[in-house]
Structure formats: structure tokens, C-alpha cells
Amino acid sequence: MSIGGRYNRLLENSEYLFLLNSIKELEGERKYCRHGIEHLLDTARIMYIIKLEENLPYSKDIIYAAALLHDIGRYEQYKDGTPHNKAGERTAKKLLAECGFNSDEVEIICKAISVHRTPADINDRSLGAILYKADKLSRMCFCCNAKDECYWSEELKNRNITL
Numbered sequence: 001m002s003i004g005g006r007y008n009r010l011l012e013n014s015e016y017l018f019l020l021n022s023i024k025e026l027e028g029e030r031k032y033c034r035h036g037i038e039h040l041l042d043t044a045r046i047m048y049i050i051k052l053e054e055n056l057p058y059s060k061d062i063i064y065a066a067a068l069l070h071d072i073g074r075y076e077q078y079k080d081g082t083p084h085n086k087a088g089e090r091t092a093k094k095l096l097a098e099c100g101f102n103s104d105e106v107e108i109i110c111k112a113i114s115v116h117r118t119p120a121d122i123n124d125r126s127l128g129a130i131l132y133k134a135d136k137l138s139r140m141c142f143c144c145n146a147k148d149e150c151y152w153s154e155e156l157k158n159r160n161i162t163l
């Protein structure tokens, strides 16, 4: 029986754990940013800092569920090329229902996952926009060995610690 927010139920969900482990294995030799639990949790915590600093209405349950699921579609992307935001949206819909999220919550979280690769307007405070922002801020370009070969533009790379 999980305690804390409903997002903790993901940690007991066999499909979620399978996908997380598979991504970890598939990214074993990857020199660029990976998409394991560290990245997912960094993203969740940064989203939550943004929520607190900007007094946004999203609950911790919604924020952590979105962050913990946002890159889960990477498994399908590696397997057959499906864009991971699209694959993730589909998988998240099923897993969120299994974790007890209602249809309105599933909709807002899945929408955020589907747009998390699209650069957001600076004033946009939708869940997808703060997921995009936190996802980028979670990357430690300032101490990354692969930064010179990384495809990110120089403006996008984090040169210092913001959050």
C-alpha cells in the first residue's frame, strides 16, 4: 500500500517499472542526458518550486504525476521511432487511471505530456509550459562532458544554477 500522493502508486505499477527499467537499460551507453528516475524527479521538484514561487494552482499530485510520466514514452521511441511525447501521452492515460486519477486530471496531465517538447511562450503558465521549463532547467549543462556535441542550442544550455 503506497503512502503519500497518488503518484507514489506508479512505483508499484509493474508497467511503469518495466518501462523505467527498459529505458535505463537502453540508455546504458548514452553519453547525452538520460531519462531515468533522477531526471523525472528533478523535473517534478523544479516544477513544484515554480508552482510555489509563482503561486500556481496545480496540486502536488498533478505536478509529480506529469513529471514522473513525461518521458516514459522514450521506450517506444527507441523501439519504433514513435515520438515520445505521443507514446507517453497514450501510456500515461492508462497508468494514471490505474493510479486513481480522475478523467479531468488525466486530461490535464496527458495534455502537458503531449506538449512537453514544444517551446512555451514566456508568459504561458499552463501545466505543459511549466513541464517544458522544468524539463530544460533540470539539465546540468554547466558540468556536462558531452556539452560540446549536444544538439541543444547555446541559448538553451544551462550555464548556471537557476532553481
Ligand SMILES: [Fe+2]
Residues within 6 Å of the ligand: 070, 071, 084, 116, 117
Ligand atoms: Fe522528453
Ligand SMILES: [Fe+2]
Residues within 6 Å of the ligand: 035, 039, 043, 070, 071, 135
Ligand atoms: Fe525530460
